[in-house]
Amino acid sequence: MASAYSKSGVNLKLAHSVKANLPALLRKASRPEVLGKIGAFGGLFRAAFKGYGDPVLVSSMDGVGTKLRIAVEMGRHDTVGQDLINHCCNDIAVMGAEPLFFLDYIGTGKLERNVFDGIVRGLAKGCAEANVALVGGETAQMPGFYHPGDYDLVGTIVGVVDRKKIMDGSRIRTGDVVLGLGSSGLHTNGYSLARKVLFDQLKLKARSKIRELGNESLGDLLLKVHLNYEPFLKQLRSKKIDLHGAAHITGGGFEENIPRVLAPGLGVEVRRGSWKIPAIFDFIQKAGKISEEEMYRVFNMGVGMVLMSPAKAVPAIQKAARQSRISVFDIGCVVRGKSKVTLV
Amino acid sequence: MASAYSKSGVNLKLAHSVKANLPALLRKASRPEVLGKIGAFGGLFRAAFKGYGDPVLVSSMDGVGTKLRIAVEMGRHDTVGQDLINHCCNDIAVMGAEPLFFLDYIGTGKLERNVFDGIVRGLAKGCAEANVALVGGETAQMPGFYHPGDYDLVGTIVGVVDRKKIMDGSRIRTGDVVLGLGSSGLHTNGYSLARKVLFDQLKLKARSKIRELGNESLGDLLLKVHLNYEPFLKQLRSKKIDLHGAAHITGGGFEENIPRVLAPGLGVEVRRGSWKIPAIFDFIQKAGKISEEEMYRVFNMGVGMVLMSPAKAVPAIQKAARQSRISVFDIGCVVRGKSKVTLV
Missing domain, CATH: 3.30.1330.10 (PurM-like, N-terminal domain)
Incomplete structure (x- = not known):
């Protein structure tokens, strides 16, 4: 019973x-x-x-x-x-x-x-x-x-x-290079907006395939696992590579996450076009008629983590990234200014 | 916009x-x-x-x-x-x-x-x-x-x-006294059943008052804060009082929580009637026609934590409990047997 x-x-x-x-x-x-x-x-x-x-x-x-x-x-x-x-x-x-x-x-x-x-x-x-x-x-x-x-x-x-x-951003300096580590997709952010555009507006299904997104279903693309960059950061530490700071790019994108580690008086400039934005983001943006500004606020746009390092450490980071099969892009620099991110 | x-x-x-x-x-x-x-x-x-x-x-x-x-x-x-x-x-x-x-x-x-x-x-x-x-x-x-x-x-x-x-129950011995520490009410368990009986079956409202439950509304009674016994346990430790083991009585009641700290070959007998079950539990049981067995499996029945101690430590625990304004009841004992709780 x-x-x-x-x-x-x-x-x-x-x-x-x-x-x-x-x-x-x-x-x-x-x-x-x-x-x-x-x-x-x-x-x-x-x-x-x-x-x-x-x-x-x-x-x-x-x-x-x-x-x-x-x-x-x-x-x-x-x-x-x-x-x-x-x-x-x-x-x-x-x-x-x-x-x-x-x-x-x-x-x-x-x-x-x-x-x-x-x-x-x-x-x-x-x-x-x-x-x-x-x-x-x-x-x-x-x-x-x-x-x-x-x-x-x-x-x-x-x-x-x-x-x-402890990396709390206090070592970040004007002139540091901002490196972006490639993401596998949306990671775990922006799904409410992605779902609204893809499933509510376009009436697609999780099992739908979209020609410009390749052979995987939309569901497979959207379920790509959030990359763990910790083993890579550990490797940089073990090689004594000079890392001044890092930010995990989650909800709020560059705009909200990078300033979490910037001391007052420092800002970051991110150069558009300095890395290849994965097709899924372009597709969502076009289909949902979303402004570029908002895309960068909601999604990681292909960059799951940013690192701030002096220019002379960059080649060693790039070498380590190749060994770890992590994509790394030189996407900007640390500048004097308000604690914010400017897309240039 | x-x-x-x-x-x-x-x-x-x-x-x-x-x-x-x-x-x-x-x-x-x-x-x-x-x-x-x-x-x-x-x-x-x-x-x-x-x-x-x-x-x-x-x-x-x-x-x-x-x-x-x-x-x-x-x-x-x-x-x-x-x-x-x-x-x-x-x-x-x-x-x-x-x-x-x-x-x-x-x-x-x-x-x-x-x-x-x-x-x-x-x-x-x-x-x-x-x-x-x-x-x-x-x-x-x-x-x-x-x-x-x-x-x-x-x-x-x-x-x-x-x-x-570390208290992992390995010090609990046959003959230890089982003490119950009084709860403030349901704490955080059994609410799905309580809500079904009180709100779905009896059609009561959170703001309803029930004569046999006193002057407080049902909502007030059900929101009584889960008691924190940690400061009391800390006090027992600081007084070097001999505590062999303890179990937090949450979902699954005595039956599932006490065996979590019992070594093989030990059981616990709990004596019905050795403490006063708060009126809210009696009310739910009668209104919902719930068996006593199930009541004890779903609710804490007025005992939010049990302590296992040698008999000679009990007076000191009772004295400390009075100072801490915690109710303590002698509700049973540790016996030889399968790792389970028997209501006697």
């Missing part, structure tokens, strides 16, 4: 049974510092931090946003976890941190086993690739809060940096 | 402007270990941990669940933040940890300034009372994902414990 609780929309038995798979799914999403076991009230992570003179924890919390709707429409749930972890890694990497552990939250109306398993597979893969331990999580069944099939996916990352090596 | 992005449902300007209030709202939600400033890509927290031989970070992530719907119906958003922080503090307190810092996520369809300000006020109050620093957060505008007026609220806490002092 169904319990009253299950009739109210919460299935404790299913919640229990899907959790039984977790230890196998998460085997590779661990690190030697992890103590304890899955199912404890809290995740345990040793904070020895050998070699750090004055260790500082760096943390960030984020969600996947409405990119989730593309995953739901495509019925493919095993990439959004990677998006989330990579997004979080980038947020703390721009401060100089090494990511250590991660926690996830899945909010849903009705728990569905295959969706849950897909999400967790993606999280596990993302953690393993980023060398991050998944130490905790919560799955909330909230009947009536989410549309059938929908869910929200949220994560928190914690990493560590030596206090002296 | 409204931008295309704002027409798609995302208001970056409002997001920007509500964030401008944050430094003032969050002034007291800090600690001396916090470095950096609000608006950085990551929160910074010094990990010096003086006096810890082998510091271990303890983390937990959780949401408020459908208690949020009561807040929405009452138009009162400044308590759910406290619920969340206190819930998270309890999760790591049962492992012996001291809470350090917290991050929050608000997911919403359309950002509303007064709702956002209320939530943040509650978070700030909860952090200040728990001596926890709010170091980061994310507010996601996800048009179409949430009903108008609805939001999800999620948080992550990170604390620290010395490795030797």
Whole structure:
């Protein structure tokens, strides 16, 4: 007989049974510092931090946003976890941190086993690739809060940096070169606008193919995983390459994200045309008749992270990027001025 | 002119402007270990941990669940933040940890300034009372994902414990006394069932008053803030009182939460009638014709946390509880048996 609780929309038995798979799914999403076991009230992570003179924890919390709707429409749930972890890694990497552990939250109306398993597979893969331990999580069944099939996916990352090596932008100087690191697509920003243009206005479907966008379906293009630049930044550190600052280009684009690391009196000029904007952005702009200004405010426009470095460090960064198979573009420079970004 | 992005449902300007209030709202939600400033890509927290031989970070992530719907119906958003922080503090307190810092996520369809300000006020109050620093957060505008007026609220806490002092239940012994710490009400569990019975079946309103439940409205009763037992557990530690284990009683009740800290071969007997079950639970049970077994599986039934201690430590715990104004009940004992809870 169904319990009253299950009739109210919460299935404790299913919640229990899907959790039984977790230890196998998460085997590779661990690190030697992890103590304890899955199912404890809290995740345990040793904070020895050998070699750090004055260790500082760096943390960030984020969600996947409405990119989730593309995953739901495509019925493919095993990439959004990677998006989330990579997004979080980038947020703390721009401060100089090494990511250590991660926690996830899945909010849903009705728990569905295959969706849950897909999400967790993606999280596990993302953690393993980023060398991050998944130490905790919560799955909330909230009947009536989410549309059938929908869910929200949220994560928190914690990493560590030596206090002296915190990148807070204070080393950025006039004349520094601004380098753009190529993105894989929209990453996790601007999906509400992209969906409105592509699906509401153009009446396209996630499975539609557009000639000028190549052979992949729109859904595949829109689900491209957010790139994690942290391993690349770590490589630059290990090579003692002079990096003055970095900004993760997410919601708000260049305009809102670059000033987060600029000291007063410094601005940035970004040269239009100094990198190739991926076709998906041009397509959205034309189809939605969106101004260039707004495109740059909403989307990353092909640049997922910017680095600020003295000109003499640029060749070494470009060499390291080639080795890491990351595209790098010289897109501008740091100038005297108000703490803002000017497209020139 | 409204931008295309704002027409798609995302208001970056409002997001920007509500964030401008944050430094003032969050002034007291800090600690001396916090470095950096609000608006950085990551929160910074010094990990010096003086006096810890082998510091271990303890983390937990959780949401408020459908208690949020009561807040929405009452138009009162400044308590759910406290619920969340206190819930998270309890999760790591049962492992012996001291809470350090917290991050929050608000997911919403359309950002509303007064709702956002209320939530943040509650978070700030909860952090200040728990001596926890709010170091980061994310507010996601996800048009179409949430009903108008609805939001999800999620948080992550990170604390620290010395490795030797981790409470993982391994010190719990046959014959230990099980003490229940009184809850303030439903805390943050069972709201989907409570709402179904009270609002769908009985057609009551959040503002209704029920004679047998006293002078407060149903909404006020259901919004009672989740108690934070961490300061009490800290007090027990500082008094060197012998505490063998603790479990936070959340979703799944005694049945699912106590076994999380029981070693194989140990069970727990809980004596019915050994504490006074608050009237709200009796009312829900009778109105919803819910079995006693299910009530204990869904709700905390008036016990928000259980402690396991040797009998000789009990008087000192009771004395400390009186000083902390926490109700404590002798509700059972640890027995040989399968890792489960038996109501006797």
